[in-house]
Amino acid sequence: MTAGRRHSVDDGQAMPSAGGAGRIAARLRAILAAGPDLTAETVRFIDSTFSHPSAAELAAILADDAAPERDSLLDLLFSPDEGLQLELEDLLDDRRETGPSPEAVAARLAAAPLSVPFRFPDGRGRLEAPLTAELARRLVHGLRIDRKLPAAVAAAIRTNAAGPCRRRLRVLLRNARIGFGPVHEEFLCALIPNLDVRDEDGRDCFAFALELLSDIGESPDVRAALAARKKWLVRALHHGERLREQLRRSNFETLLSRGQRLTWVDDALARRQIGFVDRISMAAFGSRVPVEADGWGQAVEIDGLADVADWMRRLA
Helix, strand or coil, X not given: CECCCCCCCCCCCCCCCCCCHHHHHHHHHHHHHHCCECCHHHHHHHXXXXXXXXXXXXXXXXXXXXXXXXXXXXXXXXXXXXXXXXXXHHHCCCCCCCCCCXXXXXXXXXXXXXXXXXXXXXXXXXXXXXXXXXXXXXXXXXXXXXXXXXXXXXXXXXXXXXXXXXXXXXXXXXHCCCCCCHHHHHHHHHHHHHXXXXXXXXXXXXXXXXXXXXXXXXXXXXXXHHHXXXXXXXXXXXXXXXHHHHHHHCCHHXXXXXXXXXXXXXXXXXXXXXXHHHHHHHHHHCCCCCCCHHHHCCCCCCCCHHHHHHHHHHCC
16 A cells, blocks of 8 residues: 555654654554555556456455455555555654554554545545454554664664655665674665665665675675675676577577577666666775676576576566
8 A cells, every 4th residue: 555645744853752652553544544545566466366346346345254355355455565664654763762562553553443445546436444453463563663773774874864765765674684783784884874865776776785685694795795796697698698699590499499498688677786786885895896707708507496586586
């Protein structure tokens, strides 16, 4: 879902009581009562699952307790997303000793009955759905409001970003699949002051850095991981170039008959990620990571479904 109404709070103010469960639940309840817009991803999933249903057809499913699709549809409607997290982020203060309790927020959110009017963005109208205590609990836990950011990282964001940009970075960090160990914290504190994240491309670059940290776990050498990723991307580009050359000489069926795996490369995306690697390396370490001479001439080896899955994940 995406919140349909924005509540403005001055990011520059320190709010001692802002992290309280009551304030977060009140904000969340106001957003839900105002009517969230369904995201494009949610609408695509609904249309592919229910064959482009009308709002009335979906309402009939929700009204039927015996409908097998009812619970999954409710879970989908009340699933948290980044837009909703951004609406709440200015109420979360990482300078407090403890974060808000998701259970307390969920209990306050569901304390009184609430029917949520979800809005379709394509003119199909609204879909009313009841917020139950269990749905409130799942929604609030999915928002990760209790995840504390390291003090040094939170301070770096406060110093170097403001407004929507600050909220976006904090939400990206709350959702990151990293443990915030010493290596992660040191790297992020070096990266944040020097990476321009005022535009969408810069924030996508920051998200790429977090994904890389997730991949390497607690490895102490982030720069080496950047070099390895750049080399892999260069080899992926060479793989795509070699495949296109083979297709110019032979047709698709001939290559398949030879047992060759035809894994296509999004050249634009691979080059964009190489740019991300260079931007991150310059920001955090002061220089670009090189690629060994042999890295430009090698192709990525694709051997089995695991390699294909890894390929798709990296170039998604």
